[in-house]
Amino acid sequence: MRVLLIWIIGVSALDVSYCVHDGTGFVRDEMNPLVTYVVTACGLPVFVGVKLFGTSLVCLVLREMYVLGYAYRHVVVTAMCTVQLAVLLSYVPRWF
Numbered sequence: 001m002r003v004l005l006i007w008i009i010g011v012s013a014l015d016v017s018y019c020v021h022d023g024t025g026f027v028r029d030e031m032n033p034l035v036t037y038v039v040t041a042c043g044l045p046v047f048v049g050v051k052l053f054g055t056s057l058v059c060l061v062l063r064e065m066y067v068l069g070y071a072y073r074h075v076v077v078t079a080m081c082t083v084q085l086a087v088l089l090s091y092v093p094r095w096f
Contacts, residue, residue, distance in 0.1 A: 011084040
């Protein structure tokens with residue numbers, strides 16, 4: 001479980017670092033309309049705060065699911081890790 005949480009947090013941190021590095025210029029390539037709205041209406045610092053809050057909340061909920069022993073916790077964790085893998089793979093073109 002710890003490894004999965006570290007995976008989620010690590011990819012989220014990488015995503016935020018690229019957003020901060022690009023400044024508000026990443027908005028033109030952003031596909032999520034909610035992200036575009038938050039960055040254009042409130043600014044990049046608010047977006048980073050919202051993203052940090054969301055990542056923290058997700059990790060807390062996933063941990064509680066494991067502690068309380070929910071039956072479908074593996075499905076939820078697998079879905080989250082898959083989404084984070086997709087985010088990470090979206091940055092592959094930047095590395096080459």
